[in-house]
Amino acid sequence: MIKVGIIGSTGYAGQELVRILLQHPDAEIVWYGSRSYIDKKYSEVFGNMFQLVDDKCMGENMDELAKKADVIFTATPQGLCGSLVSEEILKNTKIIDLSADFRIKDVAKYEKWYGIKHQSPEFIKEAVYGLCEVNREDVKNARLIANPGCFPTCSTLSIYPMAKEGLIDMNSIIIDAKSGTSGAGRGAKVANLYCEVNESIKPYGVASHRHTPEIEDQLSYASGEEVLINFTPHLVPMNRGILATSYAALKKKMSYEEVKAVYDKYYKDEYFVRVLEKDVYPETRWVEGSNFVDVNFKIDERTGRIIMMGAIDNVVKGAAGQAVQNMNIMFGLEENTGLKMVPMFP
Amino acid sequence: MIKVGIIGSTGYAGQELVRILLQHPDAEIVWYGSRSYIDKKYSEVFGNMFQLVDDKCMGENMDELAKKADVIFTATPQGLCGSLVSEEILKNTKIIDLSADFRIKDVAKYEKWYGIKHQSPEFIKEAVYGLCEVNREDVKNARLIANPGCFPTCSTLSIYPMAKEGLIDMNSIIIDAKSGTSGAGRGAKVANLYCEVNESIKPYGVASHRHTPEIEDQLSYASGEEVLINFTPHLVPMNRGILATSYAALKKKMSYEEVKAVYDKYYKDEYFVRVLEKDVYPETRWVEGSNFVDVNFKIDERTGRIIMMGAIDNVVKGAAGQAVQNMNIMFGLEENTGLKMVPMFP
Amino acid sequence: MIKVGIIGSTGYAGQELVRILLQHPDAEIVWYGSRSYIDKKYSEVFGNMFQLVDDKCMGENMDELAKKADVIFTATPQGLCGSLVSEEILKNTKIIDLSADFRIKDVAKYEKWYGIKHQSPEFIKEAVYGLCEVNREDVKNARLIANPGCFPTCSTLSIYPMAKEGLIDMNSIIIDAKSGTSGAGRGAKVANLYCEVNESIKPYGVASHRHTPEIEDQLSYASGEEVLINFTPHLVPMNRGILATSYAALKKKMSYEEVKAVYDKYYKDEYFVRVLEKDVYPETRWVEGSNFVDVNFKIDERTGRIIMMGAIDNVVKGAAGQAVQNMNIMFGLEENTGLKMVPMFP
Amino acid sequence: MIKVGIIGSTGYAGQELVRILLQHPDAEIVWYGSRSYIDKKYSEVFGNMFQLVDDKCMGENMDELAKKADVIFTATPQGLCGSLVSEEILKNTKIIDLSADFRIKDVAKYEKWYGIKHQSPEFIKEAVYGLCEVNREDVKNARLIANPGCFPTCSTLSIYPMAKEGLIDMNSIIIDAKSGTSGAGRGAKVANLYCEVNESIKPYGVASHRHTPEIEDQLSYASGEEVLINFTPHLVPMNRGILATSYAALKKKMSYEEVKAVYDKYYKDEYFVRVLEKDVYPETRWVEGSNFVDVNFKIDERTGRIIMMGAIDNVVKGAAGQAVQNMNIMFGLEENTGLKMVPMFP
Incomplete structure (x- = not known):
């Protein structure tokens, strides 16, 4: 125990x-x-x-x-x-x-x-950056884990395969993210009152949010290049969930199957990362209460860009769940021990 | 298996x-x-x-x-x-x-x-009416279970101890219930569209809802009297949860401690029924995703009435969870096997 | 001006x-x-x-x-x-x-x-109690108006015709009310944070809410009797709106038409009180942003009770709108001047 | 009349x-x-x-x-x-x-x-494309108005001054938009049920939404170039509102004041377009129920991009309100006649 x-x-x-x-x-x-x-x-x-x-x-x-x-x-x-x-x-x-x-x-x-x-x-x-799917080996022997931020977890895992394989222009990346309100914490602030958040959506921390350098670091490590991105979070009237919609220029023309193979290369054995079927996009409701990351992508041939999307439950895979996943790895347990919660819907 | x-x-x-x-x-x-x-x-x-x-x-x-x-x-x-x-x-x-x-x-x-x-x-x-806490023995040997309705489960368990002990005027009972929208089902109807339900509350089935006779039957069995009640359900803009607020005239003046003892008599060993602390009232958020029934009461000395309140997750204790609880009993398993989900918040 | x-x-x-x-x-x-x-x-x-x-x-x-x-x-x-x-x-x-x-x-x-x-x-x-539909004459010459509370406005207007005409047992009245969260004010409190209110419903101030004596006073004035009621407010995850569901014993058997005539007697010339069609019940969405009070009733022949329902926008007819209505009366303007806002939906 | x-x-x-x-x-x-x-x-x-x-x-x-x-x-x-x-x-x-x-x-x-x-x-x-702020003169004499789509209205007006002045790389534009659910219409579809939309956010029509060519056309007219964009709408659990977050590469380094002057050049006399104060970003709650378009921008010096944001009420400025604005222009009325509704909050 x-x-x-x-x-x-x-x-x-x-x-x-x-x-x-x-x-x-x-x-x-x-x-x-x-x-x-x-x-x-x-x-x-x-x-x-x-x-x-x-x-x-x-x-x-x-x-x-x-x-x-x-x-x-x-x-x-x-x-x-x-x-x-x-x-x-x-x-x-x-x-x-x-x-x-x-x-x-x-x-x-x-x-x-x-x-x-x-x-x-x-x-x-x-300290080991505890993005389990990327740094699993280092986590095993760590004494001190820096558990990743909610936006960086969702954004990095959505983009990682394409960055790692060098298939996208790393300085073309734009991440437009949307978060449920639990991400704002339990502090008593007027801005987080029910009536202030409900029936509205707003951007915040535009071009200045603290998760920006964290995401840039991770994408830099993956690609081997110094990366600067645009990252814009938005506050959504819901309790849980993050959706990250990321845009990047493809370095060369690629087919759906080629990109799918890239994602599968990294994720097909990952219990918590689900690469969705073609033309099925991540929705936060399908991961609520679970440690899953649902990812998928769409190639826009007209503009030569790829849209990479990911959804997580911000308090699970974006915080507590991933922390327990790290604990499991550090203590030699099966990585998904205690984390096989089926997403709760509705 | x-x-x-x-x-x-x-x-x-x-x-x-x-x-x-x-x-x-x-x-x-x-x-x-x-x-x-x-x-x-x-x-x-x-x-x-x-x-x-x-x-x-x-x-x-x-x-x-x-x-x-x-x-x-x-x-x-x-x-x-x-x-x-x-x-x-x-x-x-x-x-x-x-x-x-x-x-x-x-x-x-x-x-x-x-x-x-x-x-x-x-x-x-x-057929055995599968309100486990009341009919546990009969469930054990049943071939056919009538799994209780969501409103009847919440309402009956809130009132049961007082009815069984003969402490309230059974024909003074008024049940005002509030339900999340999952109770309306997944059928494609205009009335259940997001924009129709959101930002509104409405009564429905006033003095005519089908769960009325079911509740009346259960309260009649409990009290040994023929019971007629008023039952009014309301649709609330949330996914899950039922709150039932029930009113009845006390037959005699009772103290908090006396009534508490009555509730404890029936529920103190029940895993799924939580009698809350004094002056803490049930809220649906605290049972979401779980099979718990949170109940409590308040005596109004001014009017001589008792207000009995209960909260459940309508799709768990109000449907699927109680169904599995019945299965556990029928197959000789621990009653809470697979049902110890901690309520999910927020 | x-x-x-x-x-x-x-x-x-x-x-x-x-x-x-x-x-x-x-x-x-x-x-x-x-x-x-x-x-x-x-x-x-x-x-x-x-x-x-x-x-x-x-x-x-x-x-x-x-x-x-x-x-x-x-x-x-x-x-x-x-x-x-x-x-x-x-x-x-x-x-x-x-x-x-x-x-x-x-x-x-x-x-x-x-x-x-x-x-x-x-x-x-x-001070004149500014429930315009009831105290209009006194408001005209007042220097100091006590603008009614949100729950008292909705509850009193729902019940008033029956109380005034002496048709219900005044000590049988139970008012179960539901309010949007703007009623809780704009103070920074954990209890009113988005994640605390969203996806939940709860009772509060059970048998102790401060609007109780205000409602009792108004119903006493209407009926000429000393009245004690049960009043239970509930917090609903929506911005605006109050729905009051009130129960009372009819003193004698009455038909729909008879009761309808009673409501029409008091309200048919009132611009802001809308007595709905038979079997159409008040819903807060239909009054949002407006100064309307939608009321209706249902007779339950089985129990001999009448269910009286009312819906208002708590910040309009329940506060600011009624205050302006009072101002209009005090200054000799048409009572609905500046208050003819069509309810906003969805 | x-x-x-x-x-x-x-x-x-x-x-x-x-x-x-x-x-x-x-x-x-x-x-x-x-x-x-x-x-x-x-x-x-x-x-x-x-x-x-x-x-x-x-x-x-x-x-x-x-x-x-x-x-x-x-x-x-x-x-x-x-x-x-x-x-x-x-x-x-x-x-x-x-x-x-x-x-x-x-x-x-x-x-x-x-x-x-x-x-x-x-x-x-x-047919005249009825984006009033852009095509006002043509609207005056039109017999047939093509009232703009909700996303195109919000997106185009957010970007227009920069496009018209030739200050951004037109083929670098990415528009990430978020819409309330009224935009999905009142048809009875499972996908638009309360429980399906609530507590979730999802992208849809990725790289294929029908408003894409409409936005491209308008931006092409403004800039005089053939424009291809990425446009991704998302469904948000709220009734009303569209927020568009648009990204583009600045052709040259610009200061806040320089860009502000560009926006003011086009909008300072427009009643319905509100260019917000520095570092105040559009939020849909502040335009709800009104015909306003709130716009603002942020320059990201690190990446050389500008983030242009706009918020509208999708059923007002994004549909009915703009239609009435067009009517006012066509019939020679003051453009804001009947449209001076103060946004309703909360």
Whole structure:
């Protein structure tokens, strides 16, 4: 039984970790961390957990946690994990960080986009970017995982095969993404009130969203080129789900079958990546509540571009699910253990 | 491994049966029945099932089905199950009928409220009303289960302890219920289009809804009196969930603790019924995707009435989940096998 | 041109006042009051007002306001209007208070249900309860209007004809109401976040909601009896709209036609009250954005009860629209001036 | 008083025409056409119109209509208007066609994208493309207006100033659009049911949507170049609204102020086009129920691209509102007569 501590268990991603881990056959939660709700029963914060979780919320005593837990998930705002990690801690336990603290290898880039000083740059190099389908081997032996962002997961996996094979013009990439509102977190802000989000769609972080350098890094690693992209997220009136619609110029004319073969090369053995049938496009409803990434593409012969689309559940494959997938890999379990949830519809 | 056939697998309740049974450790689906989609791949009808179900939809060849399946679920419109059942079939297999065909013991009453002639009244007496928490013993040996309606499940379980103990005036009961739109089915009707349902709430079937006699029957059995109620369902712009708010006059003044003891008497050992803490009321979001029934009550000393509230997921405890719970009981499994899904939020 | 000042113009009701008054032929807004956004441009708070309103938000300097404005609308939390009103002010201007401060004639009752001390009980007697269809004559000469609450407006108008004519048992009344989320206000609270409200329905304020005594008072005035009711509001995932479903025992058997005649007696000349056709029930979508109240009823012969239903747009007839209707009456305008908005669908 | 006939008055666009025209000071509806609901009261089809419209639905007797009406709006499926128009008709009345029949000047292109044979190609040349802000002068004297599509209106107006001034690489344009569900029409289809649309976002018509050639034509006219674009619409779970996010490579480096001056050159005197403040992006909620087009842009210096964004209400500026705007121009009225609706929020 893997003993799990969660720091930040009362955000949406934290709560999803709880939901998943309660149903995981080989894991047990030993620490429900939450600064905001210390000493409050977890099931009072999330009524779905009534009679399923009896624990109270606790602060983040890292020394105690490191002794108790085989692995710690940090589902916390940027900067917190960076301030908590230490060699001492990592000798005793593993950390899977759901924040951005260890995703960007270039500390100056991190500090510029996130506007904060990194508290433990010495661990950035060691940290493994936990995009499981791409970095599986490195994840196996990692002590510290930088769990990917929701948009980067969806965008990168949609584009990866074409980037890796060098088939698209890497500086022609435009990613137009749409996210459900759980991605905005559980903080009490007017902008996220029901009446403000409902019946509307809006772009945000235009040409400035923090996931931009993360996506660019991953696409650069895949293609071996320095990549600059346009990335525009939009807020959609729904709870869960991300859809990324990505556009790129094909370097040469390709048929559907040729591109399909490229996607299959990378994904046909991946349990969580489903390359859809021809002319069937990803829809977030078909992955809701699951760890699946549905991807597909369309070639536009008129413009010479390819449209690459991907859909995930942002709190599962985009956060808690992928974190557990990383845990499974790190602890030598079957990668989909506890993650075979059938998407829930409607 | 229990071999399961589903007739009507392409409605919302049928699809939920598939979702649940795919994750059930002791069941295997051998027949995806659907008149509307014969020969179409099931995963083309429901994209969430892509790479999880390879089968095609089939018609309802009952002889073949009865041989192949240990149990048949009929998630079909009223009248169909009644037309399919026979002694021959029931000798070979069990039937769990999610329609209303065998819920009303008085055939005249059924025919009046449903406006159709019953095709096999000879099986009505044998059929067991599968409200598991109430009729568990009878379910164990049943060949034919009348799986309860969504509103009756939620309403009856909310009121049952008070009715059974004779503590409320049975003819003062008013049930005001609110349902998500999946309860309206997957038929292509203007009234159920997104733009018609969204941003609105409406009552329907006022003083005439077909679940009225079903609820009245159950409350009559519980109380030993002939009961007439008011029942008003409302359509709510959400996918899943039923909330029933029920009002009744208390026969005598009672304290919170006294009423709580009554609820606990019936439900404290029930896995699926959660009696909430004082002054915490049921909300459908806390049971979504699960088989839980959350109930609670409030005494209004000013008016001498008790308000009894219950929340379920209409396609789980209100349909497919309870059907599987019945299957578990009939086949001697732990009652919550494959049904321990943690409610999904948000 | 009526010069209008609005205190509390940046809540949902305040903003709706602005929307309506901008399109009113005889009114002009001279003061956009808002403590929270002083000196911020109004159109930065509400983007819909871009290029329509150039004013900045201001505090509530009552002396200045009373000189500038012919009428002041206070769309503010309970207690504020009570603390601002004075003989001095009322000599110079009229006040239409959208809060509860002057709705309850019994100051002790007000203080008990609202939990605050009333700041100006000397004006309670003078204040006119602005339920226009009922108190039109008194409104004409009022200096201070207590604009009715959203639930009381919808509930009272649904029940009024039956209560006034003495046809129902007044102590059998149960009102089960459902409200869109704009009724919860624009404050930044976790409970009102998109992901908390969406895909759920919940009761709140069970047997304790502050609109209870207001409804009881109005029904008492109508019937001439002391009335106690059960009132249960529910939060619905939609922006606007209230549906009230009310139940009462008929004192004697009545036909549809007889009851219809009673409703017509009171409402057939009312522009804003629409008594629907037989068996057509109110739906909030059909009144959205308008000042209409749609009402209808159904007699249940089995139980001897009548179900009375009403639908309004909570921010129009339930708040800003009715406030403007009161203004029209007070200033001798046609009652529906600036209020003939056709309901917007979908 | 302009006498108006509407063919196709029971679709969402047709109903919006009714809503707008009922509030128009100089227009009167004399014909509520609807093949599907002949002889049914219009207010039974749309409950919001109860007591506002007494008329019954009628078929499309063009001869009679041409005599009765000064202008006919056809809010009908592709092909119908083309089959009804004739010199005879146009001698007696004007036609504003909300379908695509007369939008594409090249009949072969129309027939290829729409897959039907054009019934009256002889009128294509005469027809004026009613994008008011661009073709105002031609609209004045037109007999036959091709009212623009919803996506083309939003996309073209977002991009127009940059295209007209030759500041962007016309073959680099990618338009990623998001639409509310009313755009899918009121037909009874499973794909548009509440539970299918809610809680999901999906792309559709990828690289094949029929609005593509219409947008390309307009951008070609503006720039004087043959333009090919990528256009991807997405279905969003909301009733109304279109957001178009468009990407293009700037031909040369430009500052915010330079681009702003370009937008102001075209739009500063346009009542319905609102160029937002710096770093404020269009959101559909701020234009709901109104005829406004909110536009803005962001320059991404890193990639050398400009992101141009626009938001409209698809049934107003994207259909009925623009149609009435065209009517106003054709009949010499102030262009915003009856169209000054303040956007409704929330």
